[in-house]
Amino acid sequence: MTEWTAKASVLIEALPYIKRFAGKTMVIKYGGSAMGGPFEQVILDIIWLKQAGIRPVVVHGGGKEISAMLNRLQIESKFVDGLRVTDSETMNVVEMVLGGSVNKRIAATFHKHGVPAVGLTGVDGGLLRVKQKRAELGLVGEVVEVSHSLLDQMLNASVVPIIAPIGVDDNGVRYNVNADSAAGAIAGALQAEKLVLLTDVPGIMCETQDGKQVLNQITPAGIQQLMEEGQITGGMVPKVEACLQALAAGAKHVHILNGEEPHALLLEVFTDQGIGTMVIGGESA
Numbered sequence: 001m002t003e004w005t006a007k008a009s010v011l012i013e014a015l016p017y018i019k020r021f022a023g024k025t026m027v028i029k030y031g032g033s034a035m036g037g038p039f040e041q042v043i044l045d046i047i048w049l050k051q052a053g054i055r056p057v058v059v060h061g062g063g064k065e066i067s068a069m070l071n072r073l074q075i076e077s078k079f080v081d082g083l084r085v086t087d088s089e090t091m092n093v094v095e096m097v098l099g100g101s102v103n104k105r106i107a108a109t110f111h112k113h114g115v116p117a118v119g120l121t122g123v124d125g126g127l128l129r130v131k132q133k134r135a136e137l138g139l140v141g142e143v144v145e146v147s148h149s150l151l152d153q154m155l156n157a158s159v160v161p162i163i164a165p166i167g168v169d170d171n172g173v174r175y176n177v178n179a180d181s182a183a184g185a186i187a188g189a190l191q192a193e194k195l196v197l198l199t200d201v202p203g204i205m206c207e208t209q210d211g212k213q214v215l216n217q218i219t220p221a222g223i224q225q226l227m228e229e230g231q232i233t234g235g236m237v238p239k240v241e242a243c244l245q246a247l248a249a250g251a252k253h254v255h256i257l258n259g260e261e262p263h264a265l266l267l268e269v270f271t272d273q274g275i276g277t278m279v280i281g282g283e284s285a
């Protein structure tokens with residue numbers, strides 16, 4: 001195959017996927033851990049999805065940046081089951097970092113490439129209605145409802161929503177929401193075609209006789225087993241929970257990919273190449 005034919009065949013390979021996904025909604029969760037990788041390339045991949053007629057919704061994290069800022073302010077970071085214990089002082093920093101610098105950095109990169117994108121937190125338009133998750137975690141919210149009419153309007157207006165995972169309760173109190181949980185709830189509420197979690201590992205990994213391996217696919221029972229074996233820990237716990245929640249609520253396909261790998265998102269969506277871990281449940285089971 002000549003170089004030209006190889007290039008053309010990549011475009012041809014993408015054709016059935018472009019046809020299949022045009023008009024469909026995809027929720028892309030961009031984890032703070034992956035943001036150390038090729039940031040602008042990830043945004044360009046999302047722009048590619050949009051130009052192919054897909055309706056992307058971006059939900060972002062920023063846990064590492066929150067921890068760095070807390071560290072600078074000499075406030076200790078404490079996690080329980082992958083969730084940050086959040087007092088009101090910590091909440092101020094969470095809101096500043098997620099709703100401020102991270103959210104606007106993503107919006108500005110879309111703007112740089114001429115794509116309309118609006119950054120918001122889950123407080124805006126009452127998008128993420130939450131309740132306190134567990135008293136010991138302080139101001140950590142669990143999503144009870146996604147009011148997505150504002151998102152629908154943005155998507156219909158061809159605007160990319162960029163969502164920082166902060167929620168609000170009925171008394172107007174703001175809560176820190178794990179970004180995977182927020183993305184899972186949003187993907188479920190929008191009945192998304194795909195939820196893609198971009199992180200800093202190639203997928204769900206497990207220890208086997210042949211060493212550490214990435215699982216191409218995993219079922220809810222498989223997840224349960226790895227949890228019991230203590231093989232899924234830390235930040236991967238809310239991730240798998242979000243995957244299962246999204247599938248149960250009606251999202252069709254859920255994937256965990258390495259966002260530090262150049263163009264992982266494009267490869268997953270537009271090629272036959274299977275990368276990362278696909279969590280199977282719902283329709284895909």
Ligand SMILES: Nc1ncnc2c1ncn2[C@@H]1O[C@H](COP(=O)(O)OP(=O)(O)O)[C@@H](O)[C@H]1O
Binds near residue numbers: 034200234
């Ligand atoms: N079984 C597992 N497979 C892969 N990663 C795991 C697993 N168990 C725990 N992890 C940890 O989960 C981390 C990803 O979660 P996190 O750091 O919160 O990322 P993000 O910022 O993308 O949400 C990985 O870097 C890894 O250390």
Ligand SMILES: CC(=O)N[C@@H](CCC(=O)OP(=O)(O)O)C(=O)O
Binds near residue numbers: 030
């Ligand atoms: C409750 C809770 O843990 N909230 C997270 C929100 C950010 C997040 O989830 O960011 P990543 O996706 O980069 O991990 C936090 O404070 O770190």
